[in-house]
Amino acid sequence: MICRSVLLSVIAVYTASAFAHDNLLRRASPSNAAEFAQLRGSSKQCADYGIPALNKMVHDHEFPKVGKIASILEHDDDARALYNSIQHQIPNIGVRESKSHHTEFGDDTKQYPESDPDCWWSMSGCHKPKHDTIPADVYQCPGKGTWGLTFDDGPYCAQNKLYNFLQEQDLRATMFFIGGNVINSPFQAQRALVDGHDICGHTWSHKLMTTLSNEQVFAELYYTAKAIKKIVGVTPRCWRPPQGDVDDRVRAIATALGMHTIMWQEDTNDWQLGEGASRKKIAHNYHKIFEKANHESPIVLTHELPKTMSEFIRMYPDMKAAYKHVVPVSACVNATNPYPEQITYPTMQQFVSGQRASQGLPSGERIRVNPDAKPTFTPTNNQQNSFS
Numbered sequence: 001m002i003c004r005s006v007l008l009s010v011i012a013v014y015t016a017s018a019f020a021h022d023n024l025l026r027r028a029s030p031s032n033a034a035e036f037a038q039l040r041g042s043s044k045q046c047a048d049y050g051i052p053a054l055n056k057m058v059h060d061h062e063f064p065k066v067g068k069i070a071s072i073l074e075h076d077d078d079a080r081a082l083y084n085s086i087q088h089q090i091p092n093i094g095v096r097e098s099k100s101h102h103t104e105f106g107d108d109t110k111q112y113p114e115s116d117p118d119c120w121w122s123m124s125g126c127h128k129p130k131h132d133t134i135p136a137d138v139y140q141c142p143g144k145g146t147w148g149l150t151f152d153d154g155p156y157c158a159q160n161k162l163y164n165f166l167q168e169q170d171l172r173a174t175m176f177f178i179g180g181n182v183i184n185s186p187f188q189a190q191r192a193l194v195d196g197h198d199i200c201g202h203t204w205s206h207k208l209m210t211t212l213s214n215e216q217v218f219a220e221l222y223y224t225a226k227a228i229k230k231i232v233g234v235t236p237r238c239w240r241p242p243q244g245d246v247d248d249r250v251r252a253i254a255t256a257l258g259m260h261t262i263m264w265q266e267d268t269n270d271w272q273l274g275e276g277a278s279r280k281k282i283a284h285n286y287h288k289i290f291e292k293a294n295h296e297s298p299i300v301l302t303h304e305l306p307k308t309m310s311e312f313i314r315m316y317p318d319m320k321a322a323y324k325h326v327v328p329v330s331a332c333v334n335a336t337n338p339y340p341e342q343i344t345y346p347t348m349q350q351f352v353s354g355q356r357a358s359q360g361l362p363s364g365e366r367i368r369v370n371p372d373a374k375p376t377f378t379p380t381n382n383q384q385n386s387f388s
């Protein structure tokens with residue numbers, strides 16, 4: 001009550017100021033994903049808004065620190081028990097050396113055998129695990145003339161221009177969300193589900209996974225899924241390793257958590273726009289991929305970052321002209337149950353015939369953070385109509 005009266009007095013101060021009357025009736029910050037979706041301009045979208053139920057979870061240390069490598073939290077008995085129960089599924093493969101805070105490899109890459117015993121993508125581009133019971137990575141669409149549309153590193157706070165564009169064009173995409181970003185941009189994360197996109201994990205802190213211990217890999221995947229479940233309401237069955245860095249040890253841990261590894265066949269390298277690359281260079285990368293439309297159906301790597309989102313919008317007319325279908329990964333592999341929850345996505349056939357709506361999605365007005373929600377981890381070989 002005390003807080004509320006403070007808030008009222010702040011509003012009273014604004015009443016006396018030059019604000020127009022209709023601005024007064026509107027709240028300063030969005031109170032749900034639908035209101036968030038109406039915002040224009042990055043300062044409004046990126047302004048801090050609090051969700052009390054989420055703030056409390058963060059305050060109660062239900063998640064690792066944002067931006068820091070995750071490990072199993074003290075007193076997290078659920079996570080510890082699950083981690084213990086999957087030990088026998090993790091092959092005995094060494095942790096790779098790293099430099100500069102797990103964003104670069106150390107020197108041991110030089111000793112890695114050419115025979116590629118661990119299907120270590122960063123060394124060999126391998127997609128087909130050498131160890132049993134791990135499903136192969138998904139990196140292309142099986143049908144012809146298809147572009148698999150994927151965005152890494154979201155949710156980005158000022159996402160509405162991209163998401164509005166996807167809505168206007170009746171497009172859906174596969175979103176690979178960083179756990180810490182879901183905590184920081186919860187309405188943005190919710191909007192992705194409300195709009196019918198695929199929600200997949202992209203780890204908690206975006207490090208090279210093969211350089212982390214088994215427990216860290218587990219925690220990076222586990223807490224990202226936990227954040228997505230409590231904030232968005234679904235348990236992801238797909239993930240993408242940062243920088244593509246995956247081997248059979250990391251895949252096995254993801255598999256035990258019910259997450260399929262989704263890679264890419266073509267890379268726009270659009271992230272370089274944020275490092276000073278010219279738009280001309282990135283447009284050239286896109287056009288190289290457009291030229292392959294007759295003999296490839298690639299899953300393509302693009303990013304949900306400030307400059308990359310507008311670059312995608314700029315490239316889309318030519319993409320659409322080159323590729324017959326631009327689809328999310330769920331559609332191209334018929335993953336009609338991309339989550340264990342009761343939500344049904346369209347098959348490829350339905351999607352391309354224009355039946356693009358998913359059944360059972362929450363609305364932007366009603367979707368809520370739920371501190372009591374718990375993710376349901378179904379090992380990949382017990383899933384039906386999922387990503388493989």
Ligand SMILES: *[C@@H]1O[C@H](CO)[C@@H](O)[C@H](O)[C@H]1NC(C)=O
Nearest residue numbers: 142143332333334347348349
């Ligand atoms: C998806 O399902 C359709 C039937 O609806 C089938 O023809 C097609 O081969 C399936 N594609 C994949 C990748 O399983």
